[in-house]
Amino acid sequence: MSKQFDVIVIGGGPGGYIAAIRAAQLGFQVACIDEWKNSKGGPAPGGTCTNVGCIPSKALLQSSEHFEQAGHHFADHGIGLKDLSIDVAKMLGRKDTVIKQNNDGILYLFKKNKVTFFHGRGSFVAAKDGVYEINVAGTATEVISGKHIIVATGSNARALPGAPFDEENILSNDGALRIGAVPKKLGLIGAGVIGLEMGSVWRRLGSEVTVLEGLPTFLGAVDEQIAKEAKKAFDKQGLKIELGVKVGEIKNTKKGVSVAYTNAKGEAQTLEVDKLIISIGRTANTIGLGADKIGLKLDERGMVVVDDHCKTNLPNVWAVGDVVRGPMLAHKAEEEGVAVAERIAGQHGHVNFNTIPWVIYTSPEIAWVGQNEQQLKAEGRAYKAGSFPFMANGRARALGDTTGMVKMISDAKTDEILGVHIVGPYASELIAESVVAMEFRASSEDIARICHAHPSLSEATKEAALAVDKRTLNF
Numbered sequence: 001m002s003k004q005f006d007v008i009v010i011g012g013g014p015g016g017y018i019a020a021i022r023a024a025q026l027g028f029q030v031a032c033i034d035e036w037k038n039s040k041g042g043p044a045p046g047g048t049c050t051n052v053g054c055i056p057s058k059a060l061l062q063s064s065e066h067f068e069q070a071g072h073h074f075a076d077h078g079i080g081l082k083d084l085s086i087d088v089a090k091m092l093g094r095k096d097t098v099i100k101q102n103n104d105g106i107l108y109l110f111k112k113n114k115v116t117f118f119h120g121r122g123s124f125v126a127a128k129d130g131v132y133e134i135n136v137a138g139t140a141t142e143v144i145s146g147k148h149i150i151v152a153t154g155s156n157a158r159a160l161p162g163a164p165f166d167e168e169n170i171l172s173n174d175g176a177l178r179i180g181a182v183p184k185k186l187g188l189i190g191a192g193v194i195g196l197e198m199g200s201v202w203r204r205l206g207s208e209v210t211v212l213e214g215l216p217t218f219l220g221a222v223d224e225q226i227a228k229e230a231k232k233a234f235d236k237q238g239l240k241i242e243l244g245v246k247v248g249e250i251k252n253t254k255k256g257v258s259v260a261y262t263n264a265k266g267e268a269q270t271l272e273v274d275k276l277i278i279s280i281g282r283t284a285n286t287i288g289l290g291a292d293k294i295g296l297k298l299d300e301r302g303m304v305v306v307d308d309h310c311k312t313n314l315p316n317v318w319a320v321g322d323v324v325r326g327p328m329l330a331h332k333a334e335e336e337g338v339a340v341a342e343r344i345a346g347q348h349g350h351v352n353f354n355t356i357p358w359v360i361y362t363s364p365e366i367a368w369v370g371q372n373e374q375q376l377k378a379e380g381r382a383y384k385a386g387s388f389p390f391m392a393n394g395r396a397r398a399l400g401d402t403t404g405m406v407k408m409i410s411d412a413k414t415d416e417i418l419g420v421h422i423v424g425p426y427a428s429e430l431i432a433e434s435v436v437a438m439e440f441r442a443s444s445e446d447i448a449r450i451c452h453a454h455p456s457l458s459e460a461t462k463e464a465a466l467a468v469d470k471r472t473l474n475f
């Protein structure tokens, strides 16, 4: 007889492993199946986020930022350095150690919470009497069965037609995190989150970086004022971003890559680079899942179709994270995983899509929560906005990083905060205060009345709140 579980989670990324742990905490017998292999063929749970996404990209962003600081900013502090160099192999080795710490951490958490881990590929076999049979193909093959199934199979990088990833010259996020030597010329297609983060890493280390973006506007999803400020900073750093391009033929010559494109003026151009990263979005990963075996509904792009509660068209089959609609973010996947486990237990799990923060870990960092000015204008909603520049913040001056601002937007009548948008130092950490405020439906006046430590960057959030009422104290 096959092994029986109350809950089987397919996929061990942030959506899946967190769902498995929460379900186990709630008293269920839980299995989690994940196929990711480390370089030795062993298990490497944590999904895209841990292995080729959030964690390794932030490790490289940190290393390259140290290099940038040492090369360009230490002198301002009176620190002299001779013969600054970068050992790329060591930097990549450190990144791999960080990944392994996270993989091992998840395996430990599975043990601690009594989640049974299967290393292999999970696929639906059949549904019988309200129980789903899942084939696990790993070093051995076995069939396990469960009453509730959570699909958390994540996403893969989208390729451009005619330019398959070889991970040598034409790179997805995977190859982009393994480049073995600083390329002289690096090209990126897509000035989205990956394009800007990975472009920043290699520019800081000395590459001449060109990013080709199809849309005529820079970071269209970001508040216009914030995006403009960020673009100014990237231009100053020498990150070349061409907007409104139409990419044509891409030739992989094995020595490098040439990209034919038409620029915004309609002129034919060619970009010759040593390496090309394609970062034009991601597609849901449902290939080989056996969705057809049980009639699990997918949309035309291969995403699992779910309702607001992550329920699929089949009883007791749920789906979370990148494989379903909504932003492709690790913390969104985690929140959905927790909510589904709680719903299975008869509780009222909830994910508030209005307060999911976004962060782009460039320098300056960009972070936001809620609605931006252009969205509110399009909705015709009356609002008030106030902003405060880091230039006028004492801590930012002491840090030597005064780029950017905090901008707060609230309802014109009720003063409820509708959105907070930050470009500047530690925006990734600062945004948390605004997420909490919005979750509690605070007003800008609430933030303005709260005592913030001095000197701290968080005072810029307080001052932005004061700015909504046109009464900043330090600007």
Ligand code: FAD
Binding pocket: 010, 011, 012, 013, 014, 015, 016, 033, 034, 035, 036, 045, 046, 047, 048, 049, 050, 052, 053, 054, 055, 057, 120, 121, 122, 123, 152, 153, 154, 155, 173, 194, 285, 288, 289, 320, 321, 322, 323, 327, 328, 329, 330, 331, 332, 333
């Ligand atoms: P995934 O993390 O993709 O995990 C899915 C797992 O399921 C994988 O391990 C996969 O091998 C496994 N799997 C798939 N099919 C099967 C099967 N049939 N059987 C067994 N296992 C299977 N998000 C952020 O919030 N912050 C960031 O800073 C950030 N940085 C990123 C940087 C990069 C370069 C990239 C590419 C992404 C980044 N993201 C970031 C996005 C984030 O990685 C994803 O949103 C997140 O990983 C989605 O989690 P998930 O659990 O849905 O899927």
Ligand code: NAI
Binding pocket: 189, 190, 191, 192, 193, 194, 195, 197, 212, 213, 214, 215, 245, 247, 278, 279, 280, 281, 282, 327, 328, 329, 358, 359, 360, 361
């Ligand atoms: P993205 O959606 O952020 O950006 C893709 C960009 O490529 C867009 O600006 C789009 O207009 C452009 N584009 C699409 N097709 C094009 C074409 N043919 N030619 C030129 N430009 C084209 O996607 P990206 O950067 O690949 O990242 C995928 C996802 O991973 C992100 O949306 C995000 O959800 C997640 N991620 C999150 C991070 C974070 O939270 N810090 C970091 C990295 C990724």
